[in-house]
Amino acid sequence: MKLWINSALAITLTLLQIGDLFAQQSRPGERRANGVRRGVGSDNRSGAGTLERAGLKVGQQMPDVTVYDENGEKFPLSRAKGKHAVLVFGCLT
Amino acid sequence: MQVFFVYKSLAHPEGGSSPFVPPFTLKERLLHVQEAKKTLGATVPWLCDTINNDLKHALGDRPNSEFVIDPQGKIVVMRDWSNPSTLRSDLEKIVGAVDKPTQVSDLNLKIETTPRPAASGVVKRVSLPNPGQPLLVEAQVSKIPYYVKLRAEADSDLLRSGKGKLYLGFHLDPIYHVHWNNLAKPLEWEVTSVGAVSVTPTKGTGPTVETESDIDPREFIVNVDSERDAGPFDVTVKYFACSDEQGFCIPVTQTYSVTLKQDRDGGQARRSGGGRGPGGRPPSRRRPDGDSPGGFSVARLMSHDRNKDGKVSRDELPGSLTRILDRADSNNDDAIDEKEAEVIAARFRQRLPRQRPTR
Numbered sequence A: 001m002k003l004w005i006n007s008a009l010a011i012t013l014t015l016l017q018i019g020d021l022f023a024q025q026s027r028p029g030e031r032r033a034n035g036v037r038r039g040v041g042s043d044n045r046s047g048a049g050t051l052e053r054a055g056l057k058v059g060q061q062m063p064d065v066t067v068y069d070e071n072g073e074k075f076p077l078s079r080a081k082g083k084h085a086v087l088v089f090g091c092l093t
Numbered sequence B: 001m002q003v004f005f006v007y008k009s010l011a012h013p014e015g016g017s018s019p020f021v022p023p024f025t026l027k028e029r030l031l032h033v034q035e036a037k038k039t040l041g042a043t044v045p046w047l048c049d050t051i052n053n054d055l056k057h058a059l060g061d062r063p064n065s066e067f068v069i070d071p072q073g074k075i076v077v078m079r080d081w082s083n084p085s086t087l088r089s090d091l092e093k094i095v096g097a098v099d100k101p102t103q104v105s106d107l108n109l110k111i112e113t114t115p116r117p118a119a120s121g122v123v124k125r126v127s128l129p130n131p132g133q134p135l136l137v138e139a140q141v142s143k144i145p146y147y148v149k150l151r152a153e154a155d156s157d158l159l160r161s162g163k164g165k166l167y168l169g170f171h172l173d174p175i176y177h178v179h180w181n182n183l184a185k186p187l188e189w190e191v192t193s194v195g196a197v198s199v200t201p202t203k204g205t206g207p208t209v210e211t212e213s214d215i216d217p218r219e220f221i222v223n224v225d226s227e228r229d230a231g232p233f234d235v236t237v238k239y240f241a242c243s244d245e246q247g248f249c250i251p252v253t254q255t256y257s258v259t260l261k262q263d264r265d266g267g268q269a270r271r272s273g274g275g276r277g278p279g280g281r282p283p284s285r286r287r288p289d290g291d292s293p294g295g296f297s298v299a300r301l302m303s304h305d306r307n308k309d310g311k312v313s314r315d316e317l318p319g320s321l322t323r324i325l326d327r328a329d330s331n332n333d334d335a336i337d338e339k340e341a342e343v344i345a346a347r348f349r350q351r352l353p354r355q356r357p358t359r
Helices: A002-017 A049-055 B026-040 B054-058 B084-095 B156-161 B298-302 B321-328 B336-348
Strands: A031-033 A037-040 A064-067 A074-076 A085-090 B001-009 B047-050 B064-071 B075-079 B131-141 B148-154 B163-172 B178-182 B187-192 B196-201 B203-205 B217-226 B233-243 B249-262 B310-313 B335-337
Touching: A031 B075, A037 B163, B001 B187, B064 B084, B075 B084, B148 B156, B148 B233, B148 B249, B156 B163, B156 B249, B163 B233, B178 B336, B321 B335, B321 B336
Parallel strands: A085 B001, B001 B047
Antiparallel strands: A031 A037, A064 A074, A064 B047, A085 B064, B064 B075, B131 B148, B131 B249, B148 B163, B163 B217, B178 B233, B187 B203, B187 B233, B196 B217, B233 B249, B310 B335
């Protein structure tokens, strides 16, 4: 499991260091540290001010939404229960 | 531990190295996912949000947020902006540290760029004098894929009063790898159903281009005068779509319905040309009414005050501008009033140092 976590983290790191293809081009007061974008004005311990103002809270249940896997099959988010899960939002531009 | 990338609506259509435009259908968004998968070369599984953006709306409407969920489905970590090093720290606390963390250099990722099927940069870009807001556009049923996507954007006057300028951009969708055939008739569009909306001119034709084929958008600015809460109007477009890869060049006629309401999931296009100086940069001059070089307009920001209470609340702001609220909201009422907008405009003008985080 540790090897899988390692690889998953590294891939996530890679994705964000590629940056231009997935993450936002610019963020308010953004600065870089070792090639990794850091939010300024957001607390690195949580950095969730906007999400909190949108009504989300740590400890709340994930919403009951059904999305799709990359093959177009329905994927209810409840299917991710049973293990810890990381969700990272992004797009091509 | 599971990791998923969640593909969502485009934050900046036409941004980056490839001019991707918002998909119309789930099938098209899944093609985006395939493109992202191929381009990034990562093996992390992807999830694709619904075409109505249900998950994005349910989880705070941020462009690049991240969440850690426990096995019972509860949020244990959430972050406005994804931060890989902090995420690693979070996961080490949750599941434990590893002896030898894998680095990027340990992975052999094959990153591909999206190929361009024809020339670009041969047709001058057109845009509104100030960045417009995307409007709701619905594609009517067509047996042929929407090789061309209509992007409609309104200037602030149009959204506020029903009278102003409208951008109509016909963009080839890169997911279909098609190009214009400039040996055939150029693109033609016509407003075919108006209702309570007056559009001038009611039709247009794309430029004649000497280059045999290209992929540049065909863009137009029209004037609109509409009644309040006017219904949608239709735009019909005719063009030739060609694919060297698939060996076809066919005439296409498709129709869109455009509603003069902001599409909150339409993203903010970052495009150059059209009303700007050489190189696509805005002219370096001061603008009236609290505007500042670089595009921050107090008037434009306050035009989002739909209920006319003298301030722009989070609900009234398009998603792409909510970060301005985070910076400007000095009295923590979750809204920007004109005074707070002026402060931000002044910072843009004077390039005041931004607030540094406390550690």
